[in-house]
C-alpha cells in the first residue's frame with residue numbers, strides 16, 4: 096500500500112500523519128514543544144524544537160504504520176504561518192529563536208510605518224494590513240536587534256524562511272531554500288498580483304532580498320528528504336500554510352465557498368477565485384493556493400482567540416477540567432442572564448485590528464457562575480465569526496453583486512462542540528457543516544503531495560469524497576439573534592473605548 100506523509104507543524108504541537116491511498120489515516124504521532132514568552136507580548140519557539148519534533152513524529156508515525164520509507168510516495172508540509180526563522184546557510188544554525196505569529200514586539204515599528212503612510216503600499220502590494228502579525232517586521236527586528244546579523248545577512252550568509260522553508264532546508268540537508276506561494280503571501284513582503292518578492296517593501300524595511308526563499312507552487316517539487324532521515328530519499332511534493340491547507344482539505348475549490356477553522360484562534364477563508372478581492376472591511380486578501388501554475392485567491396478573517404478562551408476557562412479560571420465540559424455547562428446556564436465575554440486577551444484581530452484592547456466581561460450578576468462563563472465563552476466565538484462573515488459578505492457582494500455565500504464548513508478542535516456549532520449557526524442565521532474528517536489541514540497537505548505523486552485522485556474526485564458528519568441549521572428566533580448580536584457590538588465598542 097502506498098502512503099503519503101503529511102507534516103503539520105502547528106503553534107503548540109507538531110503532528111505527522113500517514114494517509115493511505117484511500118485517505119484513511121494509517122498512523123499519526125504528535126509532540127508538543129516549549130513556548131517561550133521572554134517579555135510581555137513576545138512569543139518565541141526554539142527553531143530546533145520545530146525541526147526535532149518534526150523528525151521524531153515522522154519517524155514515530157512511520158514506525159506505527161509498520162511501513163518503511165519505500166512505501167511512502169511523497170511528503171506534504173503544512174505549517175503555522177508568518178512565524179519567522181533566520182539561519183546560517185553554512186552551519187544551518189538559527190541566529191535567533193523563531194518569532195511566532197502571535198508576537199507583538201513590532202507594534203511600535205508598525206505604528207511608525209503607518210504614521211508615515213506606508214500601510215497603503217503594503218495593502219496594495221501584499222493584500223495585508225500593516226500589523227506585527229506578519230513576518231516582515233519580525234525579520235526587520237531580527238536584523239536590527241541581533242548582534243552581527245545585519246552584516247552577515249548583507250554578506251549573503253543568512254537565509255530567512257517561514258516554518259515550511261526551515262523544515263524543507265532541514266529535510267533536504269540544506270540543499271533547498273524554497274517556500275510555497277501561500278506562505279510567501281503571509282510575509283508582508285510578497286506581491287500577490289505580480290507574484291514576486293516586493294523590492295519596495297524590502298528596501299523600506301532594510302531586508303536584503305537574497306535572504307528570501309524561492310517561491311514555488313503548492314504542488315511543486317521541493318527536493319527530497321535526506322536518505323539518512325527515513326531510510327530512503329522521499330520527495331517533498333506539497334506545501335501550504337495551515338489555513339490554506341484546511342481550505343484545500345475542506346475542498347473549498349469553488350468561488351463563494353468558506354471554511355472556518357477553530358483551533359487556538361479562528362481563521363475563516365472565502366475562496367474568491369482567480370482575482371484578488373480587496374477588502375473594504377479590514378479583512379486580508381491572500382492566496383488560497385497555486386496549483387499547476389494557476390492561482391486562486393481568498394479573503395481571510397483572522398481571530399486570535401477561539402479555542403484559547405476555553406483553555407482560559409480550564410487553566411486561568413480553573414472552572415473546567417477539560418474543554419468538552421463547556422457543553423453541559425452551557426446547556427445548564429441561566430437563560431435570564433446575558434453575559435457577554437470579549438476574549439481580547441491579545442488584542443482584537445479582524446475586522447477591528449486593535450492591538451491595545453484586552454479582554455472584558457459584561458452583565459455579571461450575583462448568580463453568574465461557571466455555567467454562564469462557559470456559555471459566554473462559546474458564544475464569543477460565534478459572535479466573532481459573525482463579525483468576519485458579515486465583513487466577507489459585504490466584500491464579496493461589492494465584488495460580485497448580490498450573492499449569498501454558501502454553507503460554512505467548519506473544522507479544528509473546537510468544532511467538536513455541538514453546542515458551539517449550533518450557536519454559530521443560530522447567530523449567523525446560516526447553515527454550518529462539519530466534515531467527518533476533522534484533520535482537514537493535514538489532509539490538504541497530503542492531497543497536494545499525493546496528487547502530484549499520482550497516487551491520490553484529482554481535485555474533482557477529491558472534492559466528491561468530502562463527507563459530512565453533522566449539519567447545524569439556524570433555530571434561534573430572529574428577535575433573540577438581533578438582541579444578542581447588538582449586545583455583542585456594544586460590548587466590543589465599550590472594550591475598545593476602555594483601551595483608550
Ligand SMILES: Nc1ncnc2c1ncn2[C@@H]1O[C@H](COP(=O)(O)OP(=O)(O)O)[C@@H](O)[C@H]1O
Nearest residue numbers: 358359402403405406418419507508509511512
Ligand atoms: N469539545 C470541545 N469544546 C470546546 N473547545 C474545544 C473542544 N475540544 C477542543 N477544544 C478547543 O480546541 C482547541 C484545540 O484545537 P486544535 O485544532 O488542536 O488547535 P491548534 O491546532 O491551534 O493547537 C483548544 O483550544 C481547545 O480548547
Ligand SMILES: O=P(O)(O)OC[C@H](O)CO
Nearest residue numbers: 105106175176196358359
Ligand atoms: O498553528 P495554528 O493552527 O494555531 O495556526 C496558526 C496560523 O497559521 C497563524 O496564522
